[in-house]
Amino acid sequence: MRPSGVYSTDYIEDQAIWRTRVDYFWTVFFAVVALSLPLFSASGVFGELGVRFVPETLLGILTDGGILLISIVGLNLLLGYTGQISLGQAAFMMVGAYSSAVLTRQASIPFIFALPIAAVVTGLVGLVFGLASLRVKGFYLAMATLAAQFIIPWAISSYRGDFVRLGGDTGLTVDPARILGIELNTNLEEYYLVLVVAIVMWILARNMVRTRLGRAWIAIRDNDLAAEQLGINVFRYKVLAFFMSAIYAGVAGGLLAHVRRTISPAAFDITESIEMLGMLVIGGAGFPLGPLFGVAFFLFIERWFIDFARDILIDILPSILTFREREALEASLLAGLPPLLFGSFLAIFLIFQPRGLAYRWMIIQAAWRLRPFSKA
Amino acid sequence: MADQEIFGQSLVNVIQFTISGLLTGGLYTLVALGIVVINKASGVFNFAHGWMMFIGGLLFWQFYQNPPSDQMVFSVGFLAAVFILSVIGMMGMSPRIIWQRFFASDDKQGEAKSLESSRESKEGDVSFFHQNRTIITLVVGTILWLVMIYLFIQDSEPILRGVIGALVGTTLIGLLIERFTIRPLLGQPLLTAILMTLAVGFMLQGTIQIIWGEQARGIDIFREPPTINSIPLPDGSYMVVGTTPGGTLPAYPIRTKSWLGRDILLERSLTWGFGISVLAFGTFVILFQFTSLGLALRATAENQVLAQSVGLRVRLLLAVAWAMVAVMAGIAGSIQGTASALSAETVPFIALLVFPAVLLGGLESVTGALVGGLIIGIVQKLSALYISDKASIEMAPYVVLMIVLLFRPEGLFGQQRIDRV
Numbered sequence: 001m002r003p004s005g006v007y008s009t010d011y012i013e014d015q016a017i018w019r020t021r022v023d024y025f026w027t028v029f030f031a032v033v034a035l036s037l038p039l040f041s042a043s044g045v046f047g048e049l050g051v052r053f054v055p056e057t058l059l060g061i062l063t064d065g066g067i068l069l070i071s072i073v074g075l076n077l078l079l080g081y082t083g084q085i086s087l088g089q090a091a092f093m094m095v096g097a098y099s100s101a102v103l104t105r106q107a108s109i110p111f112i113f114a115l116p117i118a119a120v121v122t123g124l125v126g127l128v129f130g131l132a133s134l135r136v137k138g139f140y141l142a143m144a145t146l147a148a149q150f151i152i153p154w155a156i157s158s159y160r161g162d163f164v165r166l167g168g169d170t171g172l173t174v175d176p177a178r179i180l181g182i183e184l185n186t187n188l189e190e191y192y193l194v195l196v197v198a199i200v201m202w203i204l205a206r207n208m209v210r211t212r213l214g215r216a217w218i219a220i221r222d223n224d225l226a227a228e229q230l231g232i233n234v235f236r237y238k239v240l241a242f243f244m245s246a247i248y249a250g251v252a253g254g255l256l257a258h259v260r261r262t263i264s265p266a267a268f269d270i271t272e273s274i275e276m277l278g279m280l281v282i283g284g285a286g287f288p289l290g291p292l293f294g295v296a297f298f299l300f301i302e303r304w305f306i307d308f309a310r311d312i313l314i315d316i317l318p319s320i321l322t323f324r325e326r327e328a329l330e331a332s333l334l335a336g337l338p339p340l341l342f343g344s345f346l347a348i349f350l351i352f353q354p355r356g357l358a359y360r361w362m363i364i365q366a367a368w369r370l371r372p373f374s375k376a
Numbered sequence: 377m378a379d380q381e382i383f384g385q386s387l388v389n390v391i392q393f394t395i396s397g398l399l400t401g402g403l404y405t406l407v408a409l410g411i412v413v414i415n416k417a418s419g420v421f422n423f424a425h426g427w428m429m430f431i432g433g434l435l436f437w438q439f440y441q442n443p444p445s446d447q448m449v450f451s452v453g454f455l456a457a458v459f460i461l462s463v464i465g466m467m468g469m470s471p472r473i474i475w476q477r478f479f480a481s482d483d484k485q486g487e488a489k490s491l492e493s494s495r496e497s498k499e500g501d502v503s504f505f506h507q508n509r510t511i512i513t514l515v516v517g518t519i520l521w522l523v524m525i526y527l528f529i530q531d532s533e534p535i536l537r538g539v540i541g542a543l544v545g546t547t548l549i550g551l552l553i554e555r556f557t558i559r560p561l562l563g564q565p566l567l568t569a570i571l572m573t574l575a576v577g578f579m580l581q582g583t584i585q586i587i588w589g590e591q592a593r594g595i596d597i598f599r600e601p602p603t604i605n606s607i608p609l610p611d612g613s614y615m616v617v618g619t620t621p622g623g624t625l626p627a628y629p630i631r632t633k634s635w636l637g638r639d640i641l642l643e644r645s646l647t648w649g650f651g652i653s654v655l656a657f658g659t660f661v662i663l664f665q666f667t668s669l670g671l672a673l674r675a676t677a678e679n680q681v682l683a684q685s686v687g688l689r690v691r692l693l694l695a696v697a698w699a700m701v702a703v704m705a706g707i708a709g710s711i712q713g714t715a716s717a718l719s720a721e722t723v724p725f726i727a728l729l730v731f732p733a734v735l736l737g738g739l740e741s742v743t744g745a746l747v748g749g750l751i752i753g754i755v756q757k758l759s760a761l762y763i764s765d766k767a768s769i770e771m772a773p774y775v776v777l778m779i780v781l782l783f784r785p786e787g788l789f790g791q792q793r794i795d796r797v
Contacts, residue, residue: 085567132778136785138566139421143735144781150728150774158764270728274574281571313586321587323442332589340582346575351560354568 004369015210034195037062038188059187061303063259065295066194067252072280072291073205074248079277080286081209082241083221084133084141088148090272092246096122096253097263098156101174102164104258111177111258115197119250125152126246133238137224149270157265171264174257190259201251206288208244217241221286271339278346284356293357301345306337313337385761388636393757395640401753402650403711406657407730408737408745410704413660415739416677417697418558423573425705426727427580428549432706433713433723434584435545437593440538443531457548535597542706550702554695581720592719595710598625598645649711656707660700661742673697729756732777738790747788752776 008014018024040046041054071093078084099118103109109117125148132144159166166172176185177193184193208214216237219227228234257263275298283294310333317333318326353360380387407425414422422428527533528540557572600623606614627641664670675683676693684690712723733752737744752773759772780787 079567085570132781136781139570140735140781140785142570143731143777146728146731147774147778147781151771151778154771274578277571278575278578281567317586324587324589328589329586332586335590336582336585338582339578340586343575343578343580343582347557347572347579350564350568350572350575351557354564 004371006369017206031199038191041188043186043188056187059191061299063187063191063194065299066191066198067256067259068276068279068298069291069295070194070198070201070255071249071252072276072283072294073202074245074252075276075280076285076291077205077208077217077248078241078245079280080284080290081214081221082217082238084137084238084241085139085277086145086242086245087142087270087273087277088129088145088152089245089249089276090268090270091149091152092122092126092249093253093256093272094152094156094263094265094268095125095246096250097174097257097268098166098172098253099250100254101172101257101263102166104178105172105175106164110179112179115251115254118254119247122250122253123243123247126242126249127239130239130242130246133242134235146270149273153265153268167264169265171262171267174261174263176261177255177258184258194255194259197251197255201248205248209288213237213240275342278342280356281354282346282349282356284358284361287356287358287362289361290356290358293361297345297357298342301341302338306341309337309341310334383762386637388632388638388640389761390758391632391636392640393761394754395642396646397754397757398750399642399646399650399753400757401750402653403708403715403726403749404730404733404753405746405749406653406704406708406711407727408733408749409657409660409742410701410708411727411730411734412737412739412742412745413664413697413704414701415734417673417694418554418569420558420569420573421739422701423570423727424553424577424580425701425730426724427577427584428546428553428702428705429709429712429727430718430720430723431549431580431584431709432542432546432702433595433709433718434588434593435706436538436542436710437595437713437718438538438588439528439541440534440595440597441593443534457544538595538710542710543703546702546706547699550699551695553702554698558698559691559694577724581724585720590720592717592722593713594717595713597714598648599623600625643715645711645715649715652707652711656704657746660704663700664742669696729773732773732780735777735787736780738787740791741787741789744787744789 006020008019013019018027037054038044038059040051041056041059042048042052043056044052044054046052071089075086075089078086096118099121100111100114103114103117104111107114129145129148133141136144156166157169160168176183177190178184179193182189184190209217216227216232219230219232220234220237224234253268260267279294279298280291281294282297283292284290313333314330317329318324321329324332349356382390407429410428411422411425414420414425524540527536530537553576557576558569561569561572609615625644627643628647629639629641632638632640662670664674672683672688672693673696675686675688676690676697680690683693708726709718709723712718712726716722729752730749733748734745735748736751737746737748755772755776763772
């Protein structure tokens with residue numbers, strides 16, 4: 001929240017992360033909240049003293065959310081800043097998860113090195129499918145990434161060689177992450193691991209889009225012909241965007257493997273890719289805060305709103321769908337409500353707020369800044 | 377001849393799999409046509425097509441497999457929908473106009489009537505049919521709908537019941553999708569439209585799961601009737617303990633034993649599915665190419681603004697296009713239901729397999745849909761023969777897709793207006 005009367009006089013000031021002391025305060029405040037949250041859970045320091053108002057499940061949810069966030073930040077670089085549609089983010093996450101799992105268990109490389117290596121491997125795979133942007137763009141490129149979403153899981157699940165074991169359709173079990181001899185296997189430790197990585201990756205992305213690289217991406221997104229006239233090597237920057245986005249997916253996938261402890265091809269299907277795309281659009285593609293809003297909104301629907309909707313529907317539906325038994329209907333509601341609600345909210349956002357929550361947040365900020373003369 | 381080999385597979389196998397692929401490809405052409413028509417009309421690549429197929433097939437299943445007495449709410453809801461649709465459909469206009477013409481009694485209506493009658497009297501020779509065309513349409517339409525409603529609630533012809541239920545249901549779904557998700561996005565960027573069809577897919581998926589559950593449903597047209605298992609009771613009667621589903625009916629053989637060593641078998645459901653798909657494909661192509669509605673639809677597809685400026689009602693035409701495509705999807709879904717089973721893993725997946733077919737044929741081309749669908753069907757079956765079953769299902773069509781994208785992005789018959797980089 002920036003008060004009225006703060007003006008930027010040059011580019012550096014305009015792009016600063018902490019423009020005012022208030023910005024700095026809020027950053028520190030949220031950092032402290034995020035860092036101290038697990039201490040108040042049952043296994044935390046204060047929790048053991050009796051102050052435990054943070055349930056363990058919340059930590060698990062936030063950990064999952066953090067992993068999603070990393071992947072979506074990568075997608076944001078590709079979709080939000082470079083304007084290329086990708087329907088294959090889950091497949092790239094899968095590459096990261098499998099590489100990290102194989103590297104730690106079968107090649108005995110420490111986790112702290114395995115994760116970056118897995119990320120680079122994923123980046124290279126992303127590069128291969130990004131090469132399609134040499135030939136096509138827009139919708140056709142989306143189809144090429146859709147091909148990645150089919151070819152990669154097929155390749156991994158049908159690999160039967162001796163070089164590494166990939167486990168086919170059943171998947172692999174993964175060791176918990178181990179850093180400097182400490183095994184990270186409780187909710188609390190996993191939360192800190194994901195939190196630290198997520199913050200590092202987010203700052204990295206924020207800085208990437210503030211530099212020459214990000215400006216080139218934005219130029220390509222806004223008008224690729226004009227960007228080429230400005231001397232930007234369009235193809236090179238597009239492929240770089242694919243590379244970077246896949247690296248983020250790789251990191252997210254690696255963390256997912258070590259947090260969930262089991263991975264299988266079924267966990268990375270096309271639905272996941274589309275959901276991540278949807279979350280980004282709901283949150284606001286092309287805004288630094290977009291992925292955060294998107295994930296928060298998704299978790300809000302997934303964990304809270306669904307119970308609310310189910311309680312209402314379970315009273316109404318049995319009288320309409322008389323040919324179904326009540327128990328079966330309850331199970332169907334459990335399975336059917338998430339996609340129905342997610343699809344509905346995505347549709348509502350696309351119609352009424354296509355630029356996402358982050359854009360709405362910007363409008364609110366502007367209104368605050370112009371107060372009392374604003375109308376919004 | 378009999379022991380000849382092609383790349384390590386016997387000739388008879390290759391021919392058998394090619395023909396199976398061709399038959400499967402028939403279904404793919406119908407799916408591809410639906411995607412092409414939507415792409416031409418609305419300029420949207422419809423990722424929700426698979427779920428539209430699924431819900432169409434399930435509607436067919438619902439009314440084919442279950443007698444109407446078991447599902448009063450469904451039937452009554454449907455009859456209400458039929459009634460509303462029929463009124464709107466016969467008039468081809470919005471409820472407001474219907475109200476004004478038939479029920480409201482203001483001066484404007486009288487003016488319009490007198491204008492009309494004066495014009496008709498000026499023309500002199502006005503036939504009976506022309507004078508009373510509204511009444512005649514109403515009477516004929518009502519009779520047709522009454523026949524349809526009778527067929528819909530009768531118990532003796534389940535296939536007719538299923539066809540009518542699926543037809544009406546898919547039409548409604550198509551109209552709803554167009555009105556509430558696609559139309560608000562006219563003029564929005566490509567990404568928004570693509571995401572909207574994905575969102576529609578999610579919504580249909582959730583709805584299907586809530587209404588019909590996770591269970592796979594088979595449409596038992598090409599199966600023997602189920603056998604009823606019963607155990608004899610001491611008093612001489614029988615107690616029913618359950619039913620065993622009947623086996624599939626035998627395939628149609630082509631007599632090639634004398635020169636290939638084995639008969640070529642045409643699986644019954646695939647053959648009928650191919651026939652129905654080709655019939656539906658032909659009907660829709662005739663509709664597009666040789667009727668005034670088709671002409672209007674093609675004009676709209678070519679240039680919406682221009683079409684509107686020459687007096688075509690573009691929004692109505694888009695609604696018609698979506699309704700037609702939903703019906704096509706319903707037909708394809710029902711065919712798939714008879715061939716194997718309707719489940720969330722198989723049916724929407726078919727649409728994903730057809731995307732490569734659409735791109736191979738060219739996004740704007742009806743011929744392309746035909747050729748692309750058949751080619752993908754054959755490629756899929758042959759890769760099942762040469763590589764593995766899994767490869768055929770998941771990978772082969774997408775390898776074709778990558779090749780197409782890299783070497784001929786506009787497809788075989790598409791228009792060369794893709795933005796190349």
